[in-house]
Amino acid sequence: MNYTLVYYLTNTVGMIKINNLNFGYSKQKPLFKNMSMQLSNGHIYGLLGKNGAGKSSLLKNLAGLVYAQSGTLEVMGFNPTKRQPALLEQICFIPEEFYLPSVKIDAYVKANAPFYKNFNHGYLFELLKEFDIPANNKLIDMSYGQKKKFIIAFGLATEAKLVIMDEPTNGLDIPSKAQFRKIMASALTDDRCIIISTHQVRDLDNLIDTVIMLDENDVALKAxxxxxxxxxxxxxxxxxxxxxxxxxxxxxxxxxxxxxxxxxxxxxxxxxxxxxxxxxxxxxxxxxx
Amino acid sequence: MNNTFNINRFGLLLKRQWLDFGKIYLISLLVVAGVLIGFYSYYIPSIERRTDNFDYDGNLDLRFRYGIFLILGFLFTSTVASGYFSILRQKSRAILELMTPASVTEKLLSGILYTALVSLTGYLIIFYIVDLGFVKYLNSNIDAFRIANPKVPEAQSITYQMFSDKNYREYLEYFFAIPFLITSIFLLGSVYFNKFHYIKTAISVMIFSGIAIYVIYKAGGILTKNMVNISHRSAHNDRDLAFLMILLVTSALTLIFWTIAYIRLKEKEV
Incomplete structure (x- = not known):
């Protein structure tokens, strides 16, 4: 394993370091102006903000899916924009809109799990059981909520050290939201950092330990x-x-x-x-x- | 961990990509086979039809297959290449692709392998099988054709004809890179454009080719104005040089387009 990664996983330090980040989809309308922040492992962060405040964009910056105009962003010592496999296998990104191919669960797992060295098959099936998803289901035939629960289960089973979730409770029914909270609480370990963005703040009650609030191009609160x-x-x-x-x-x-x-x-x-x-x-x- | 290329990871990526690409690819191959069978059935020499079955040399007239081979080959390989990275225009799919723990190099190489090698090989095999099937059918009925033309020889498969004919063989290698050039252009188009990749790529190719031909023509005119050719080389040597240039230029362009596709893939944002 990469030495930088080993260092970041064995030390409680800033897993994510953001320094003077400037980002926007156009130069005239910046979304973040000189944003700086550090996030550490062993925490569940709740990312809150109005519509258009940049919650999803911040998560995409962390995952290396978009490029900042200036400033630096380090995730576990890596520059996420380089999209290096060593970092990608340590990131579990659950987007708000997701795609799943038209295959059975076991075919999907067989094709995707080997990319993650620490993938835990036992844990996946435990989570699927917890979420009431039959393991022989075809992904395309499942409801939106079931699909969402499946990608959450798969993402957590990768044992990635950085878990990023964008509106994970959207589409989940009331019992599933409770299951989600329970699973997420148990998924937190000392070497893991979980960031959950949502506008349904009640869904994060008793789950998050740190609140990050975005407003007016910057972090309005991080406590x-x-x-x-x-x-x-x-x-x-x-x-x-x-x-x-x-x-x-x-x-x-x-x-x-x-x-x-x-x-x-x-x-x-x-x-x-x-x-x-x-x-x-x-x-x-x-x-x- | 090697973050640029790892053979195991590349193998995993190929397997994973096959989940999505494989189905579309196999269905496309079936469509190609259907279209080929349709064209062959329509144009092939017919026993019922006594005339128009023979070419100028008195052979069974199978000249239609060269055009079909080229046109359908172009359409199939360019469509497959144009569809490969087009999934990146869908936000949800793009996230899944870009977040897959494989390097950009591996993702591009997988694209090249599927669009250039697998699609081309698949097409050649399908064409060979369909062509051979119809050739066998014709030869099994050769006596019926000999009623109209007693000296008509047995038909040959297009592959056999290409590789047994010295004239074909001599120049075939110079056009080796052209299919790869076509797939590289359309692969780049699939990652470059967000909508209507095929049309936009085709229009871009037409515009750039037009400009390039115009510039070469004008530059040639200016450079050779008021000059006479004093070369002592034969026309044959000049022709070989021109063919060699075709091979070199098409190979170089292919590599350039793949490199640009790599850069675009690396810079892709969702």
């Missing part, structure tokens, strides 16, 4: 759930006061976000946080810098 709940408190209040940074009207009063001056325990309300950051970015900035 662990622990850090967020240490610094902010999320609660229902009857009346608004000056300490509240952001609030949304609810049936019994307001759902509010405020600084956690008294070290109160509260559960992160991701949807509220998302709206709060978008509405009051300036107020939140000093708290997370």
């Amino acid at each position: 662990s759930v622990e850090e967020i709940t240490n610094k902010l408190t999320f609660k229902k209040v009857k009346e608004l006061d000056e300490s509240i940074i952001y609030a949304e009207a609810s049936l019994s009063g307001y759902n509010a976000v405020m600084p956690n001056y008294h070290n109160e325990d509260s559960k992160l309300d991701m949807e509220l946080l998302f709206n709060a950051i978008l509405a009051e970015k300036i107020k939140f900035k000093p708290l997370f810098n």
Whole structure:
């Protein structure tokens, strides 16, 4: 195995290093301006942002599917745009729109699994069982949700160290979403980095440990759930006061976000946080810098 | 790990590509066989028809097969080449292809192998089988044709004719690179254009060929203006040199187009 890769897999360091990344589909409309960030193994990152904020584009940059205009991007010590097999076999990319050929599951596995040295056949069949997908199914005959569950199962069975998922819960029914959360939680290991992009924030409840929020060409927030709940408190209040940074009207009063001056325990309300950051970015900035 | 070329990985890639490419390729070969059988059935000398069965030399008239061989061969190999990387225009398929853990070199070589070697070999085999079948049929009925022309010799398969005829053999090798040139152009077109690859590639070829012919013609005129040919070489030598140039230029162009296809594949974004 490549020495760079061994180093990155055996050390808890920045698995992904993004420095001053400038990217856009046209020079007039940049999507990322001087974006910098580091992501480490052993975490499940939730990538959030409005439509068009660049969630999918950031994931594509990480996978080497698009080229940045300037800046550097390193994934496990590799430049992803070079699309080297040593890196590709360590990336599991589950796109929002995917293609599966018209073959049976075992034919697909037989043709694709050998590319991944660590492919775990036992784990694949465990996952297929968990997702209720018969192993002798023809891929083309399966429903969209079943296909999605299959590519998630296949991707995780590759034992890739970087798992990138773009809207993975789209098309999954309610029980499957719960299965997905359970499987993803168990898939996290110390040497693995999982990045999940979604606009359905409730699907990531209790799953992610770090929130990355994109807005206005940059990272608006990157903080662990622990850090967020240490610094902010999320609660229902009857009346608004000056300490509240952001609030949304609810049936019994307001759902509010405020600084956690008294070290109160509260559960992160991701949807509220998302709206709060978008509405009051300036107020939140000093708290997370 | 060798990130440029690994024979095991290349083998895996060929197997994997066959899953998608193989079905289309085999169906296309069946279509080609059907079209060939149709053309042969229509144009082949007929026992019922007493006239128009013989060429100027008094042989069974099978001259139609040269045109069919060239036209159908061009259409088949160019269509196969044009379809190979066209899957990259679909976002979902492109992601799957580009994320497959194989190098760009291996992905391109797999494309070359399937579009240039496998498609060409498949076509030649199908053509040979169909041609041989009809030749055998004609020869089994040769007595019926000898009623109209008692001296008519048995028909020969196109392959036998090519390789047994000194004139064909002498110049065949100079055109060796042309099928590869055609597939390389259409393979490049399949990775270069996002829509209507075949048409766009064909139009590009026409435009560039037109420009190249015009430039060569004009440059030749300017360079040889007010000059006389004082070469002592024979016309035969000049002709051999021209054929050699055809071989060299077509080979060089093929390599250039494959190289550009490599660069385009490497730069492909989704």
